[in-house]
Amino acid sequence: MRWIALRAGWATVWPRLLVLLLVLGVVSVPDRWWRALSPPPAPKAVANATKPAPPKSKPLPAQLVIGDADAANFLAQATFGPTWADIDRVQQLGYSGWIDEQASLPLSSQLRFLNAASAATGGDLRREWRMDAWFLHALGGRDPFDPQLVHRDQLRQRVAFALSEILVVSDANSDLLGNAPHGVTDYYDTLARGAFGNFRQLLEDVTLHPAMGIYLSMMQNQKPDPARNIRPDENYAREVLQLFSVGLLRLNPDGTPLLENGRTVPTYNQDTVKGFAHVFTGWTFNGCREFDCYYYDSDAPAWIKPMQNHAAYHASAQAKQLLVYPGVALAGGVLPAGGDGPTDLRAALDNIFQHPNVGPYIGRQLIQRLVTSNPSPAYVGRVAARFNDNGQGVRGDMKAVVKAILLDPEARDPNQRPAHFGKVREPLLRLTHVWRATKARSESGFMDEFWTIGYGMGQAPLSSPSVFNFFSPSYSPIGEPAQLGLAVPEMQLATDYQMPGTEGYFGAKIYEVFVGAPDLSPHEVAIDLTDDMPYATRPADLIQRYNTLFLSGQMSTRMRGVLLHRLNGMPAGNDEERRVRIQEALYIIVNSPEYVVQK
Structure with missing residues (x-):
């Protein structure tokens, strides 16, 4: 497997490793280095960073103009990763209008893809194609078997994924389900149909x-x-x-x-x-x-x-x-x-x-899957109230619940968020984010990803080791989170095996599998850096572009300085060197704590 062979090689490239360790905070340098690398923080940013969250939420003010970073932050919670096209759409429609449009879109059926793949290959049904169907719908875009069909129902598919981690079915330890991709895929479609029902x-x-x-x-x-x-x-x-x-x-x-x-x-x-x-x-x-x-x-x-x-x-x-x-x-x-x-x-x-119990119990878990691991009781209470009554006397309206989660002041207004607001991005969502942001695709519509995803990152859709999902909603790792009584569910995946496996997998995908790379299989999902190439000779602009797309504009001054220093030290005299500069920025960002923790 490509990523296994490459991991050892990357570890020997000391400049890249040093920068990554600096960003991760694993090694430290004297403060005077940071002062040399980084411009001083704006006074307003310092004031905002130290301002305590209000004790309770206030009504969310009407927002006439949604900035790029705010739209990206909303989409990080509501989709499988922001894209520039989706940012524009949110800005055109507003948050509520975008949700309404998404809820009105027809279901993109994964079972339809499975049947089309079976027909195109002589009637076989393979477990790998169930995974292909999941990624196709997570990434969105044109259907490989029907060019007229465009999969746009990001919110429905994202909520279905959240539900799949609550109402768990898994083919991982079941011979019968492992050989029944038809049934497992239809189960996921069932969750997608129920996402707004x-x-x-x-x-x-x-x-x-x-x-x-x-x-x-x-x-x-x-x-x-x-x-x-x-x-x-x-x-x-x-x-x-x-x-x-x-x-x-x-x-x-x-x-x-x-x-x-x-x-x-x-x-x-x-x-x-x-x-x-x-x-x-x-x-x-x-x-x-x-x-x-x-x-x-x-x-x-x-x-x-x-x-x-x-x-x-x-x-x-x-x-x-x-x-x-x-x-x-x-x-x-x-x-x-x-x-x-x-x-x-x-x-x-x-x-x-x-x-x-149903409203607060299900509401809290959906908040955890979409927005933050430790929602305030007031946030949970507002969502549960919407579950109990959608405003028209209907109990259990999932569209109303999802809308309440995403439009809540705690989700949308940084000034109303508690200090511990945010969640760790699970490996699958990091991968879909990278692929969506870079317009990744395979030529065939199929993917050579089934085994490398499951074993390389420790997570695959509808393949958890038990009915308790890949992680418990109440998991709290030993140390400060446990002492503070905070849940960090996704950290249950952060094992000694999974963490380097995920880093290695991202390295392979970013550095080796790109549009134009030699010896690509038609089934490999290749990132497309065409839109980013004009920024390669302008490192500060490239960093700002990725800051918006991946970090919702929340990159720290320290991280910006480290990245700028690293990129300025790399040659950019030809297209290959410029591409490598972009890949370097992308790799460091998606492996950084500032990205891994979604805020």
Whole structure:
């Protein structure tokens, strides 16, 4: 693999390594060096940096003109990475108008790409093509199989990715799902369809999707039969409560734990899990005459249809203890015996959906995935309120929730952000950002990226090691974050293996795989630096261009000085030297802490 061979070579290039270490803060130099390298900071910048955040958010003022950096910051939260075209569009429409336009765009179906790829290659379906479909839709642009089709629904796809890390399905440790790209791809499309729909419908679509049925063993879950030692499987029942909807502890409307007599209150107990396990019985592949049938043909229609219920295997004879909370519709939270499978399922999902935890629990995680790892309780409360009522009496309106997250004063106004505002960019989002910013593409529409992404960066879409995703939303690494009680979820990926792997992968992609490079495979995704070449002889302008596109205008004076010193010391006498100068700037920026931490 290209990136493995190159990593050792890059490490020996001491000027590049020294600059990177300086930017990373791994090594230090005397202060007088920084004074020589860097212009003094503007007084206004110093004042802003030391100004404490207000104790609570104020209304976001109407903004008549959106600057490039502000638009880029918004797009870093709402897309797979800002582009100049998208920055212009946000400036034309405004934040709210851009969201409305995105929500009105038709779904770009990844399953459609998979079917087209299969037809173009003789009917095969490969797991790699599922990954190709994901990246095609994350990057956007023209479809390789239909030049008239342009994938523009960035916000929908970005929210779908966030949902895929909450409502987790993975093909990583499942032979059946690993060989069923049709079903896994359709599951992702299901999340994309639900991104602007209603959470209640999304919860039902996820519950009845065969990929979820296989992954969390609800598929062919049976009613109790003591004589045969059969008890309903509790896997999906446990995870739909713990991870997909209400969480382990009762919450206040602002997402803080509810306390009774100074103690936290569990959301449910084992009897509740058993009750839901009995609800989720009798379901199997759609179209099966027999209950215990399987479709090993990965393109079978049953993989993209909701599961169907077989009454003979549903636990209709038992009453079922469900969630108990103030205002619960079912007396004592108990679902009476005698219901059929679909009726019991709808009642159980209604019971979950109406729980007061759902708004703050799901809202906080979506904020974490899009904007900041540690939202203030007030921020969570405002989003949860919009989940509870979109302003027209509708509960669970996902478009309203997404809009509330992205337009909240804490997301848009730097003066209302707490000191710990921001989130670590996960490796996949760093990669899509680089590729979108540089108009990267492959000639064929396919990609030679499946194995290198998963193994090189430690992350691939819908391929987490468990239902708990690649990282926990509450993960706090040992040290200052843990001492301050701050969550840094994505740092759970920052292992001794993953960090150099990611650096090496970016090095290979930036320095070796570019439009015009020799010996490129038609399947390699190559960055295109054509638009940046005019800036190669103007390092300060190049830095400012990348500062806007990658750092939303937030590059520190120190980092700017280091980069300028490095680039000015590089030759730029011909096109190759100018290209290398651009690659150097890009590589250092995307591996810097100032970029890796999205603010």
